[in-house]
Amino acid sequence: MAVKKWFAIRKTLQPQARMAVSVTSFLLPLLIWSLVSYVPFLWHPKVEVVTPGDVSYFTEGMLVDRPLFEKEKQTVIEAGGVTPRGVRANPIYLPAPHEVVTAFYTAFTTEPKRRSEKWLHESLWESVQVIFWGFLLSSLIGVPLGILAGTYDFFSRLFEPFIEFFRYLPAPAFGALAVAILGIHHAPKIAIIFIGTFFQQVLVIANTTRQLDPALLEAAQTLGAKNRALLFRVVVPGILPELYRDMRILLGWAWTYLIVAELIGSSSGITWFITQQARYKNFENVFAAIVMIGIIGLATDMIMAWCGRRLFPWQQQAGGAGK
Amino acid sequence: MTSKPKLPDYLLMQSSTVKDRFERLKQRPVTLEVNNLVKVFDTPQGDVTALQAINFTVHRREFVCVVGASGCGKSTLVRILAGLETPSAGTIRLNGAAVEGPGPDRGMVFQGYTLFPWLTVKQNVMFGLRCTGHSRYTAEQDALQWIDLVGLNRFADSYPHQLSGGMKQRVAIARALANQPKVLLMDEPFGALDAQTRARMQAYLLEIWQNIDITVVFITHDLDEAVYLADRILVLKANPGEVQEMIEVPVPHPRTPAQFLSAEFLATKRRLEELIHPPVTVTEDADRLNMVRMVAVDDAVGSVF
Ligand SMILES: Nc1ncnc2c1ncn2[C@@H]1O[C@H](COP(=O)(O)OP(=O)(O)OP(=O)(O)O)[C@@H](O)[C@H]1O
Ligand SMILES: [Mg+2]
Numbered sequence: 250m251a252v253k254k255w256f257a258i259r260k261t262l263q264p265q266a267r268m269a270v271s272v273t274s275f276l277l278p279l280l281i282w283s284l285v286s287y288v289p290f291l292w293h294p295k296v297e298v299v300t301p302g303d304v305s306y307f308t309e310g311m312l313v314d315r316p317l318f319e320k321e322k323q324t325v326i327e328a329g330g331v332t333p334r335g336v337r338a339n340p341i342y343l344p345a346p347h348e349v350v351t352a353f354y355t356a357f358t359t360e361p362k363r364r365s366e367k368w369l370h371e372s373l374w375e376s377v378q379v380i381f382w383g384f385l386l387s388s389l390i391g392v393p394l395g396i397l398a399g400t401y402d403f404f405s406r407l408f409e410p411f412i413e414f415f416r417y418l419p420a421p422a423f424g425a426l427a428v429a430i431l432g433i434h435h436a437p438k439i440a441i442i443f444i445g446t447f448f449q450q451v452l453v454i455a456n457t458t459r460q461l462d463p464a465l466l467e468a469a470q471t472l473g474a475k476n477r478a479l480l481f482r483v484v485v486p487g488i489l490p491e492l493y494r495d496m497r498i499l500l501g502w503a504w505t506y507l508i509v510a511e512l513i514g515s516s517s518g519i520t521w522f523i524t525q526q527a528r529y530k531n532f533e534n535v536f537a538a539i540v541m542i543g544i545i546g547l548a549t550d551m552i553m554a555w556c557g558r559r560l561f562p563w564q565q566q567a568g569g570a571g572k
Numbered sequence: 573m574t575s576k577p578k579l580p581d582y583l584l585m586q587s588s589t590v591k592d593r594f595e596r597l598k599q600r601p602v603t604l605e606v607n608n609l610v611k612v613f614d615t616p617q618g619d620v621t622a623l624q625a626i627n628f629t630v631h632r633r634e635f636v637c638v639v640g641a642s643g644c645g646k647s648t649l650v651r652i653l654a655g656l657e658t659p660s661a662g663t664i665r666l667n668g669a670a671v672e673g674p675g676p677d678r679g680m681v682f683q684g685y686t687l688f689p690w691l692t693v694k695q696n697v698m699f700g701l702r703c704t705g706h707s708r709y710t711a712e713q714d715a716l717q718w719i720d721l722v723g724l725n726r727f728a729d730s731y732p733h734q735l736s737g738g739m740k741q742r743v744a745i746a747r748a749l750a751n752q753p754k755v756l757l758m759d760e761p762f763g764a765l766d767a768q769t770r771a772r773m774q775a776y777l778l779e780i781w782q783n784i785d786i787t788v789v790f791i792t793h794d795l796d797e798a799v800y801l802a803d804r805i806l807v808l809k810a811n812p813g814e815v816q817e818m819i820e821v822p823v824p825h826p827r828t829p830a831q832f833l834s835a836e837f838l839a840t841k842r843r844l845e846e847l848i849h850p851p852v853t854v855t856e857d858a859d860r861l862n863m864v865r866m867v868a869v870d871d872a873v874g875s876v877f
Pocket of ligand 2: 646648
């Protein structure tokens with residue numbers, strides 16, 4: 250009985266149950282991470298040297314593979330020297346949750362190593378700007394083209410075959426070209442976000458436009474609406490909620506192009522921060538930065554969803570058209 | 573039209589007042605004139621002749637219902653009249669001028685309401701007025717009058733999804749009428765409504781029709797509805813769609829639900845039934861399912877009788 254309640258096909262769970270499951274969706278990976286980090290015998294393939302003893306090349310705090318540590322220890326014991334001591338540890342690239350949580354704060358407060366380098370918040374701001382401009386430019390052109398292609402077969406035939414072809418070309422492949430044309434600053438990075446977003450955008454929006462209930466267009470025609478009025482008074486408002494939803498999804502895709510885009514030319518933004526911290530082996534900072542990208546993305550999406558509910562009051566009951 | 577060996581009963585029953593009214597009706601100017609209309613659909617399975625040589629005329633302020641078996645081309649006919657489909661041959665004249673493509677002079681009400689979900693009731697009714705070049709202010713004033721006429725002033729600022737089916741259809745009617753079209757085309761507009769709401773909507777429609785200058789072409793498969801509303805009923809025959817008969821309804825005006833049981837009403841309805849569902853010649857067994865008993869003999873409810 251209880252199982253049935255939790256696994257009813259296409260039925261919404263009780264509000265508290267929904268909330269609980271949503272929280273679990275985050276808690277579950279966190280739990281696994283914590284187990285691997287804090288329960289020593291689960292994984293911990295390394296040993297952190299506490300006292301080097303008589304092993305010549307061991308230093309305090311050094312991480313060595315467990316078999317190697319055992320072998321050296323054995324050798325020292327057989328030679329009758331001072332035995333090294335160590336505790337089991339995870340590889341450096343897997344920091345524990347509490348370290349990452351601390352890094353969330355310290356990453357912002359640590360001064361950059363060199364003067365020319367940027368603070369974390371500056372790096373983040375750079376990334377947000379690259380995404381913003383890339384997505385804005387893409388949308389300014391892509392949305393109108395998508396709506397035209399979805400409305401007029403002429404434009405559909407004119408744009409879509411080429412775009413279908415172009416969207417298979419990986420955006421990062423244009424990196425070198427973008428740098429050659431646009432220099433090494435933000436411009437080529439924005440271009441990569443643009444290329445990654447634009448072609449999908451036209452196709453997705455054209456498709457959304459085609460979903461508009463044709464009966465609405467017919468009704469408008471019998472009311473005297475002609476070409477331009479049909480486009481601007483029926484097609485555009487008619488698809489607006491779906492268009493908005495598409496934009497939310499597309500913005501998510503744009504974020505996934507960010508890292509590649511920022512590696513182009515002189516690396517910048519959050520990617521620069523990540524590579525830099527990885528070089529210093531501050532992996533807790535790397536994780537913190539990655540999680541920050543996730544949080545910014547998710548927060549933007551949730552804010553947009555919230556705005557959407559206010560922008561489109563007629564959407565309260567799904568599928569209002571024609572019903 | 574087919575030759576008539578004897579005058580059908582419903583014509584014999586026309587009282588002299590009704591006869592007079594039809595005489596006067598036929599003196600009125602012709603609003604809609606359909607000449608040799610043919611529609612052939614080009615489908616992957618070959619050509620489908622939906623309509624074959626349709627001819628009829630509708631006079632000013634007349635109420636014509638179109639009935640016929642399912643698939644006989646009623647929707648196709650009204651969509652061609654609205655300009656949403658192009659005829660394969662033949663002409664349609666509205667007040668003497670040939671029509672081409674959809675236009676505000678022919679309003680249409682669809683079975684599926686087709687209100688714009690992003691507009692409020694008032695904005696929906698204003699839509700046509702704004703498209704035909706009225707200023708926002710006059711459009712709004714006009715719209716409010718029409719909304720008042722269909723009794724929805726309390727809902728002027730509601731969105732369509734907040735309305736019941738009957739209310740939505742009243743908005744759709746107000747929206748079509750606000751443009752002051754010459755002809756109002758309605759394709760099974762009340763088909764999705766429950767019986768009570770439908771009866772109320774029919775009464776509304778008759779009242780609106782009596783009070784404004786509008787010619788109505790109304791499609792329905794409900795024969796009661798056709799007889800109750802129509803001056804004349806156009807009966808279509810299926811495969812291919814042809815005009816089978818144009819019935820002059822002998823039920824006197826003004827119409828009330830009390831007339832549903834009058835002799836004229838029943839005779840007209842009987843005639844329609846004959847035309848649409850010709851007497852079946854196959855044996856009655858053909859209408860029964862080939863069922864075997866699927867309930868256990870010792871079941872607690874062994875028989876439903
Ligand atoms: N777009 C189309 N393409 C091909 N055939 C069509 C098309 N529209 C209608 N038809 C055909 O034309 C015929 C008449 O269809 P129509 O929809 O006008 O019938 P109807 O009288 O309105 O039926 P109903 O009472 O079920 O609404 C049918 O045989 C149908 O299959
Ligand atoms: Mg139909």
